[in-house]
Amino acid sequence: MVAGELVQEHLRADTGAPEDITVVRKSPQPESARRPAHTDSCSDPACGGPDRHRDPEELEVPPDERAAMLPVAGGGEAEEAGGRAPETRLYWRRFAVLAVFSLYSLVNAFQWIHYSIITNVFAKYYGVTNDKVDWLSMVYMVAYIPLIFPATWLLDRRGLRLTALLGAGLNCAGAWLKCASVSPDRFGVTVTAQVICSVAQVFILGLPSRIASVWFGPREVSTACATAVLGNQLKVIFCPSGRNISKMFYGTAAVSTGLFVLTVIVIKDKPPLPPSQAQAVLPGVSLDNYSYKQSIINLIKNKAFVLLLISYGILTGSFYSVSTLLNQIILHYFQGQELNTGRIGLTLVLAGMVGSILCGLWLDHTKTYKVTTLVVYLLSFVGMLVFTFTMDLNNIYLVFFTAGVLGFFMTGYLPLGFEFGVEITYPESEGTSSGLLNAFAQLFGIIFTLIQGWLTTAFDPLAGNVFLSAWILLGVILTALIKSELKRHNVNMATESKALQAVSVSSRHVRAAAILGEAGSSEELSCC
Numbered sequence: 001m002v003a004g005e006l007v008q009e010h011l012r013a014d015t016g017a018p019e020d021i022t023v024v025r026k027s028p029q030p031e032s033a034r035r036p037a038h039t040d041s042c043s044d045p046a047c048g049g050p051d052r053h054r055d056p057e058e059l060e061v062p063p064d065e066r067a068a069m070l071p072v073a074g075g076g077e078a079e080e081a082g083g084r085a086p087e088t089r090l091y092w093r094r095f096a097v098l099a100v101f102s103l104y105s106l107v108n109a110f111q112w113i114h115y116s117i118i119t120n121v122f123a124k125y126y127g128v129t130n131d132k133v134d135w136l137s138m139v140y141m142v143a144y145i146p147l148i149f150p151a152t153w154l155l156d157r158r159g160l161r162l163t164a165l166l167g168a169g170l171n172c173a174g175a176w177l178k179c180a181s182v183s184p185d186r187f188g189v190t191v192t193a194q195v196i197c198s199v200a201q202v203f204i205l206g207l208p209s210r211i212a213s214v215w216f217g218p219r220e221v222s223t224a225c226a227t228a229v230l231g232n233q234l235k236v237i238f239c240p241s242g243r244n245i246s247k248m249f250y251g252t253a254a255v256s257t258g259l260f261v262l263t264v265i266v267i268k269d270k271p272p273l274p275p276s277q278a279q280a281v282l283p284g285v286s287l288d289n290y291s292y293k294q295s296i297i298n299l300i301k302n303k304a305f306v307l308l309l310i311s312y313g314i315l316t317g318s319f320y321s322v323s324t325l326l327n328q329i330i331l332h333y334f335q336g337q338e339l340n341t342g343r344i345g346l347t348l349v350l351a352g353m354v355g356s357i358l359c360g361l362w363l364d365h366t367k368t369y370k371v372t373t374l375v376v377y378l379l380s381f382v383g384m385l386v387f388t389f390t391m392d393l394n395n396i397y398l399v400f401f402t403a404g405v406l407g408f409f410m411t412g413y414l415p416l417g418f419e420f421g422v423e424i425t426y427p428e429s430e431g432t433s434s435g436l437l438n439a440f441a442q443l444f445g446i447i448f449t450l451i452q453g454w455l456t457t458a459f460d461p462l463a464g465n466v467f468l469s470a471w472i473l474l475g476v477i478l479t480a481l482i483k484s485e486l487k488r489h490n491v492n493m494a495t496e497s498k499a500l501q502a503v504s505v506s507s508r509h510v511r512a513a514a515i516l517g518e519a520g521s522s523e524e525l526s527c528c
Contacts, residue, residue: 086280089273093266094215098224100266101164101211102231104259105204108171109232111178111197111252112140118338119327125245126187130328131453136194137324138449141442143198144205151202152435153292159269160210163203163431168256168263170200175253182246205232206435209418213430213488214269218276219364226360226415230353278426278488295432304424304483305433309440311482312417314475315380316437317444318468319410321452323348324445328453329461330399333391340396344403351404352411359412360419369420370484376416377479380409381472388465426488 115122115136122133155163174196181190208228216224274280299305322329323345330341355376362372383406390402421433448471452464 086277087273088217088275088277088280089271090217090275091215091271093268093271094224094275096266097211097215097268098227100259100262101207102228104168104171104256104263105207105228105231107175107252107256107259108167108197108201108204111171111175111194112137112201113323114248115194116324116327118342120331120338122245126184126190128187132187134324134449134453136191138446139191139194140198140201141320141446141449143195144202144442145439145446147199147202148206148435148439149296152206152429152432154203155206155210155431155435156292156295156429160207160214161267161269164207164263164267165260167200167203167207168260170196170203172253172256172260174200175249175256178249179246179253182249205438206431208415209422209430209434212419213279213422214275215271216275218278221276222363222415222419223357223360225419226356229415229418230356292432295428296436298428299425299433299436302425304485305421307478307482308417308421308424309436311377311475311478312421312437313440313444314471314478315377315410315413316417316441317446317448318384318472319414320441320445321448321468322406322410324449325453325456325461325464328456329391329464332456332461333394334396334399337396344400347400348403348407349411350407352407355408355412356415360415363416363419367486369416369423369486370482373413373416373420373482374476374479376409376413377472377476380406380413381469381476383409384465384469384472388462388469391461391465420482423486423488424482424484 115133119130119133122128122136123130126133151163154166174193177193177196178190180186181193208225211228212221212225326345326348327338327341330337330344334340359372359376363369366372383402387399387402387406390398417437418434421437422430425433448468452467455464455467
């Protein structure tokens with residue numbers, strides 16, 4: 001509770017107050033024994049010199065201890081008495097955890113999209129209509145919405161490792177069952193296998209923010225989240241040709257098995273020491289006292305997060321719809337271009353890779369979450385308009401370019417939404433906020449895919465794309481209305497800028513002595 005109170009006190013701090021405040025404890029010695037600190041250059045600790053007149057408790061703490069004055073998660077008398085900052089550390093294992101997760105997330109996403117990329121091939125192979133093949137992709141979205149709540153509950157209660165094992169294990173099981181569906185009369189078997197893979201996705205999509213926050217430091221957390229999200233977007237790189245379905249299924253099963261084994265070996269719940277002060281100061285709550293229901297209520301009451309839920313769902317749902325129907329959109333204008341359709345999908349994702357990583361790096365460097373999210377959202381709208389109104393120019397190379405622009409911004413937005421959500425909902429669970437964002441993305445994805453698919457069939461792809469463009473414009477407006485309150489970043493900055501024990505750097509600032517432990521007492525402020 002002490003940690004939580006200190007975090008809240010920092011968040012309530014007046015932005016107009018001086019940033020260089022020194023917090024000291026009142027000395028037990030009498031008033032007459034105290035002397036004011038000298039401000040000359042040779043004795044002021046601000047310039048490196050010793051202060052002979054200050055009490056030992058008032059001396060500046062060493063650099064490795066002055067990062068924060070917040071107690072270890074859960075608080076305690078020992079920590080308060082010691083006055084030491086929570087110890088943080090980064091482990092090399094974090095890169096292995098990120099790599100393994102990204103790879104099995106990639107394989108799961110590949111199993112989602114490999115039907116819709118070559119819809120015409122699977123429709124002919126199994127002797128079914130295109131809309132039934134489309135449902136093999138949409139089942140991922142349908143399964144996610146009802147299952148996200150038990151999945152995020154499990155993540156909060158049992159931790160990262162068990163959730164990751166379920167995701168990788170179910171993904172492996174579904175891949176092997178698909179091997180048994182290699183026959184034109186076994187469409188039902190492949191549907192069952194795809195349902196299993198869709199359940200696996202529920203234990204995968206909400207983990208990027210959790211992995212980034214629990215394993216990575218504040219200067220790399222956004223890039224780590226972008227990399228984790230990127231794995232899910234690389235699926236089109238391995239788009240199938242449809243020439244040998246059996247080899248595709250068995251190859252996917254073999255890779256999934258290897259990644260499941262690596263998941264068992266590599267992924268742990270969390271490192272021995274937290275990677276950031278924002279993780280270190282989270283209040284320790286026992287499982288018996290933890291309320292998942294209250295966490296959901298807190299998120300729903302957060303107006304900024306509700307706006308983000310809707311805007312994230314609109315843009316990401318639009319991306320899912322375009323990805324699912326890309327084959328039909330391209331072939332409507334360019335008949336017989338199945339190979340180029342796959343290449344256009346590849347271009348969309350490769351450009352999205354660059355956008356995702358650049359957005360993550362930009363956030364780690366600037367922490368401008370609101371501005372970056374709004375700009376990328378607006379440019380996604382522009383990219384959708386360009387993609388829509390240049391499709392009928394009968395220039396396949398232009399489609400490659402416009403698809404690349406669209407992918408750069410739409411895919412680049414995905415980690416922005418995750419990280420922005422974590423910032424404005426801290427200290428709520430990253431898995432819960434990310435899970436709700438994904439749930440809305442899947443919900444909008446289902447609605448948009450059904451409507452855009454109907455418009456594409458009944459009219460033409462132009463009608464479906466205009467429909468998505470109108471919704472994306474609404475998302476731009478909603479994003480502009482989000483109030484940005486970077487709670488997690490503020491906690492980290494409170495320690496880095498020594499908000500609880502800072503040294504003056506300007507003649508216009510003052511050093512204040514806040515006396516703790518005696519109500520109503522105060523110290524005189526001296527100008528630096």
